[in-house]
Amino acid sequence: MIEFIDVQKTYPNGTVALQNINLKIAQGEFVAVIGLSGAGKSTLIRCINRMHDITGGQLNVDDVDVAKLKGKQVRRFRRRIGMIFQSFNLVTRTTVIKNVLVSFVPDLPVWRKLTGIFTKEHKIQALEALDKVGILDKAFIRVDQLSGGQQQRVALARTLAQNPAIILADEPIASLDPLTAKLVMDDFKRINKEMNISVIMNIHHVEIALEYADRIIGISKGAVVFDGKSAKVTKEILDAIYAGKANEMKSSSEESSAHV
Template sequence: MIEFINVEKTYPNGTVALENINLKIEQGEFVAVIGLSGAGKSTLIRCINRMHDITSGQLVVDGVDVGKLKGKQIRRFRRRIGMIFQSFNLVTRTSVINNVLVSFVPDLPLWRKSLGIFTVEQKIKALDALDKVGILDKAYIRVDQLSGGQQQRVALARTLAQNPDIILADEPIASLDPVTSKLVMDDFKKVNKEMNISVIMNIHHVEVALEYADRIIGVRKGEIVFDGEAALVTQELLDEIYGGKVDEVKSSLEESVAYV
């Protein structure tokens, strides 16, 4: 379980990114965080794995007070949480399987790290992760030969290989076309349901969020203005979350669909 208790985040320049955040996310939930750019969506999810430190309040993950972790404790804690970015963060000049095997590097003894030697068990886990996202046949192909959607699937496989309890996804489909986005979102949903992994996703695409997420968290100017089931989201709520600019967001999405 993830719990925010009176959490606030203020950046050194005085910008208030999060204000009075109180929420609980249970294991196995698929949560989409929506709102305008700059509303605090990315900050919200990045506080969960300590990419950002909170300014005040308390953030607890499965009974662990995240703010009190230090050094190696933070690194061990992050092993339980997968992070997927819009930019994929892959090494494009090497093979797909090598990118997935990177997830095991923190567990290797120094001599294996130095030589880049992985165990047979780790290689099997990497191949299994690729199979789960439907690109096992791409295991020995260089990443730069893959499409954007396939690269995002490699990033997801790399995360699955570390056997996380939670996956945080920061705009994972922002650079993908609508058809590819659907395939990637299908993968996230499959992982969420079949493996009971919590998925917390920051996403601009309102329609996609409503289709795939079980729960929607609407953020506006650093505050939560809606938290509930996707089925309960109305046009009026979207107007509140987006400050009356939801039509602009939808138009942008429709233009991208028309372009493709």
């Protein structure tokens, strides 16, 4: 359970990123966070794993007050939360399996960190994670030889290897073509359903958000303006979220699909 209680986030320069956020997200939900650039979507997601600290209210994950965690507590807490970025954050000049094995580094004794020697169990877990996203055959290929979609799957496998309860995804398909984006979204959906992992995704593609997510949270100017089932989202609701730009967003999405 993730719970925001009157959460506020104001940056040092005075910018109000989040205001009066009250949300509850149950284990196993697939949630898409939508809204204009600068609306607060990324900030909302990054507060969950303490990449950003809140400046007011309370944020609980499984009854743990996230803001009160310190030092090693934060690192242990983050082990339960996977993070997927638009830029993949991979070491492209090394192999796929080595990128996945990186997820085990925080728990290794110092000598293993220095030598880069992993246990047989870690290697098996890494290969199993690659198998779950359908790229086991790429395990010993260098990352820079993979397509963008395959690289995003490596990033997803790296996250799965740490056995997270929650996956946060910050624009995970923004740099992918429409066909590849659909394949990656299929992976997210399957993992969400088969492994009961909560997925909270910040996404610009409205049509894809409505197709894959069970729940939509609409953010505008740092505030939640819609929170409900995807099936309940109407043109009027999108207009409210995008301040009248819903038609523009939809046409852009349809135009992209037509180019596949």
